[in-house]
Structure formats: structure tokens, C-alpha cells
Amino acid sequence: MDFSFTEEQTLLEESVARFIQNDYNFESRQKLVKSETGFSGDHWSTFAELGWLGVPFEEADGGFGGGAVESMLMLENFGRGLVVEPYLATVVLAGGALKHGGSTEQKARYLPGIVDGSVQGALAYVEPQGRFNLADLKTEATASGDGYTLNGYKAVVLNGPSADLLVVSARTGGDQRDESGVSLFLVPGDADGVSRRDYPTVDGLRASEITFENVQVGADALLGDEGAGYPILEQVIDDGIMAIGSEAVGCMEVLYKDTVEYCKTREQFGQPIGKFQVLQHRMVDMFMEHEQSKSLMYMAAMRLDEGYGPEAQKAVSAFKVQVGKSGRFVGQNAVQLHGGMGMTDELNIGHYFKRLTIIDTLFGNVDHHLKRFGRL
Template identity: 80%
Template sequence: MDFSFTEEQTLLEDSVTKYMQNDYDFESRQKLTRSELGYSAQNWSTFAELGWLGVPFSEADGGFGGGAIEAMLMAEIFGKALVVEPFLATIVLTGGAIKHGGTAEQKEKYLPGIIDGSVQGALAYAEPQGRFNLSDLTTKASKKDGGYVINGYKAVVLNGPAADILVVSARTSGEQRDTDGVSLFVVDANAAGVTRRDYPTVDGLRASEITFENVAVAADALLGEEGKGLGLLEHVIDDGILSVGAEAVGAMEVLYKDTVEYCKTREQFGQPIGKFQVLQHRMVDMFMEHEQSKSLMYMAAMRLDEGYGPEAQKAVSAFKVQVGKSGRFVGQNAVQLHGGMGMTDELNIGHYFKRLTIIDTLFGNVDFHLKRFGRL
């Protein structure tokens, strides 16, 4: 049993922290959210130059051989800074799908571009009727001329507007909710028949509704085995949960610490409001919620690094449940303890709260993961 980080992990943590502290202030972040792209291409290039985009990939694939723990460390710091660059969509989800399910040729084709920052990706898996059920698919891929033709509709595809490639889940056989018959494909985002409707999300990111109309892809676009893509998709989504959950843990830490500082300086009735016992206790509860989430984050990361299976899935779901509950508690209390200012757009508090609220919904909310945890 060991909860310490290796020297390399500590160096990575220090490097990302320093960059965020020095070059990623809240005002600049806000400007980016209002820009057309929604993030900074310059920042993305810098991330690539610093090697961060290659961290979760193996050395054989051109990465740095990091695992879930390294990805968690980075995401936690991204959460503290409310980073808007599409690390989750491109690196964790799209790159992750290719890393876990791709052939040597597919990895060689896509991963170098992802790692050097020249290729953006998005995972198109959600459908309007499916809520959090990954196998509830109406999008279909039919075999034709040695390849496939994809028809269907994908909802709320994160980073859809910027994506060069899409990893798309589609049904190659079976009924709408069957667990078998799900396949994943790598699709050129600019292929004929792909149409997008782009929009911002509540937390300042970008997403798209994407329609696939007779989109023809070659046989080598298939990721993994035909009809057996659900396991791969679950693995990728669980990696994504660790990532957004770690972001939430980072965001909760900022909210807790900022709230404590605010309560020490904000005076009412002639004294700092931090002297009021009832407020102190609320902050103690915020601290505890954050620490419980952080503890389960470590467990989830360690389980994922041990190997993907029921133990890892269970740990991830427990973490997501905790993050959902804690994020809401910490976010709501931070807003309340900041008073009226906490509700305004100028203060960072509300933006962390919005990100936490979105994270609760992403990849399955508390209720969904509570049930999944019980089933596993």
C-alpha cells in the first residue's frame, strides 16, 4: 500500500501547476470561453510542446508511458484552473479509444497527430433517447463495398466543433439496446454526409449535434472487434470519468479554499463571518466532502492502473457518485457563503459551480452510478 507519487509524477504535477499558476489566469480563461473556438490554439500547442498531450500514451505509441494516475494528476490541476482546452475530448476519450482498441496501423495513423497537437478529436457516443445507456443506439453502420455506411444522430459531442476525427459508436447488429452489436469507428469529421450544429455548453466548452447521413468509411475505420465495442466504450468512458472527476476534485479544492479565505476577510456585525460557528461547520463539511472525493479518486486511479475490470469499474462508479454528491454540496455552499457576489458572472466561484454541475451529469449522474455500483 502506497499513496505517494513517483519522482516523475511529482515533476509532472509541479510542471502543470506552475504553468497554470503563471499562464492561465481566470480572466484569460473567460476571454477564451467567449472566443469562437472556445479555447486557445496557442495553449494547446504549448501543452503539446511540454509533452502533456503524450502523457497517457505508451512510449511505443510516441507517448510518455503514463497511466491513469498521471492523467488524474493533470486533470486535477486542470480542474483547479478551469482549463477549457479539450484534453478530455481529444486525449482521454478519442486518443483513449484508439489507444485501447486500435490496431498498430490505426495507432500509427492517428496518435502522432493527437500527441503533437495537430489533430483534434471527439467521441460521438451519446444519443437523444439513450441518456446514460451506452448501448442504446439508433445510429447504424451497415456493411457496404468492403466498408461500412453510417447513418444516425449523435448528441452533445464535446469538442465536436474543433474535431478533425470522430470516434463514433454505431450498431452493426442486434436491437436498439442490446449489449452485443455495438461497434466503434474512426470517422473523418469532414467526411461527406457529416453535418454539425455547434453550440457552447453551460460551463463554457463547445459541443455539437452531429448527423451522419450515408457516411462511407473503410473497413479499417473499425476500432476493435465488430459488434464487441461496448466493452471498449465503457473503458474509455471510465477513463473519462476519472478525468472529469479529478477535475471536480481540483475545482472543489479551489472552492473550499477560496471560501475559507473569503470568510476570514468578509466582515458582518463587526467581525469576520468566519467567526460564526455555523459557517465554520459548513466549511468543515466542505473540506470533508472534498477529501472523500479525493480519496476515492486515488482508489479509482489505482484500480484502473491495476487493469480494467469489475474492480476498476466499481471504484470508478463509487468515485462518480461521491463527486456528484460532493460537487453539489461544495459548489452550493461556496456560492451561498460568498453571498450575492457568489452568484455573479464576475467571480470565479459560480464558474466552478457550473463546471461541477456539468460534471455530475457527464457520463452518468449519481443515481445512474449508484445503480451501476450495485450491479457490479
């Protein structure tokens, strides 16, 4: 593998790192979490001005033409800052569905709004009974007139409260768990028949439970071919894993560094606790867990950029397993070494741990991806 970055990639990485360092401290982030929307509109505009919202899209669609490596570089820094702006939901998931499955007309209609920050999106694909099976759908889309009628229920739709555009998975054929017969639809967030129950998640983001009751959409709302939405969804979710996994690597780095710093200053029995060998060894283990995750992050990003297929899927699942295990280890030990204050709201440690815990569950946990890795 060639781990060298291009000049453009390096500039992008530096620009995001600078923003996180200068404009995204823990205190201001906590204020955003408590605000009504849960994020900053000003930051979102900045993301658009700096071109970050267009990074994964083709230049012809107004984007930067970036791939998994660019996503990795950005999201690792987002992880360091615990960024709450809905980049994942809007750009990676909803935008990703358009990128992988959208027609020229659909891209022309929606992507410019995503890139300039005026349109926010969400991917509504989880159903309560489905666990991590993307094909397990009770939501149905039936042909009616020139278009479709959607009925069903979607759970934990990230950024649901702010989404102008919903990408919804629904069954147009086959049985409840068949991969064929899954279709994707573009549904306006305020369409008739769409009702939401919004709530904050454990890690400070926003999500919704969304009910679709006789929601009418036109034929032009179908993303890709009818019944052939599963491969698109799978690719989008793998892009999502790449993104949140990179975020987790950034979170782990902060937890490791802050823990080392704390152990060097906190004194007990007349010396810094970091002098105790047993604690040093724990920090070494935290470091190694982080480095394993980071190495798999590079490998997964490069495999994805080489082309989407079983090799890339396997690398992504390996990465997700590692991030799940390492995230828990690093988070738990950071809390342990900080003592009780590690779980208080005043200290950042517990917030990173919460984000890592959510990341483990999002898009399939360790068990799910171990099984997928073994199968591929």
C-alpha cells in the same frame, strides 16, 4: 494502497501546476471562453511541447506510457484552473478509444497527430434516447462495398466543432439496447454526410449535435472487431470519469479555499463572518466532502492502474457518485457563503459550480452510478 508518486509523476504534476498558476488565470480563461473556438491554440501547442498530449499513450506510440495516476495528477490541476482546452475530448476520449481498441496501423496513423497537437478528436457516443446507456444506439452502420455506411444522430459531442477525428459508436447488429453489436468507427470530422450544429455548453466548453447521413467509411475505419465495441467504449468512459472526477476534485479545492478566504475578510456585525460557528461548521463539511472525493480519486486511480475489471469499475462508480454529491454540496455552499455575488459572472465561484454541475451529469450521474456500484 501505496500513495507514493514516482519522480516522473511528481515532475509532471509540478509542471502542470506551475502552468496553471502562472499562465492560466481566471480573467484570461474567461476571454478564451468568449472566443470563437473557445480555447487557446497557443496553450494547445504548449501542451504538446510539454508532452502532456502524449501522457496516456504507450512509448511505442510516441507517448509517455502513463496511466490513471498521471491522468489524475494532470486533471486535478486542470480543474483548479478550469482549463477549457479539449484535453478530455481529444486525448482521453478519442485518443483513449484508439489506445484501447486501435490496431497498430490505426495508432500509427492517428496518435502522432494527437500527441503533436495537430489533430483534435471527439467521441460521438451519446444519443438523445439513450440517457446514460452506452449501448442504446439508433445510429446504424451497414456493410457496403469494402466498408460501411453510417446513418444516425449523436448529441452533445464534446469538442465537436474543432474535431478533425470523430470516434463514432454505431450498431452493426443486435437490438437497440444490446451490448453486443456495438461497433466503433473512426470518421473524419469533414467527411461527406457529416453535418454539425455547434453550441457552447453551460460550463464554457463547446459541443455539437452531429447528423450522419450516408457517411461512407472504409473497412479500416472499424475500431476493434465488428460488434465488439462496447467493452472498449465502457473502458474509455471509465477513463473519462477518472479524468473529470479529478477535475472536479481540483474545482472543489478552489471553491473551499476561496470560500474560507472570503469568510475571513468579509465582515458583518463587526467581525469576519468566518468567526461565526455555524459558518465554520459548514466550511468543515465542505472540507470533508472534498477530502472524501480526493481519497476516492486516489483509490479509483490505483484500481484502474492495477488492471481494468469489476474492481476498477466499482471504484470508478463510487468515485463518480461521491464527486456528484460532494460537488453539489461544495458548490452550493460556496455560493451561499459568498452571497448573491457567488452566482455572478465576475466572480469565479459560479463558474466552478457550473463545471461541477456538468461533471455530475457527464458519463452518468449519481443515480446511474449508484445503480452500477450496487450491481458490481
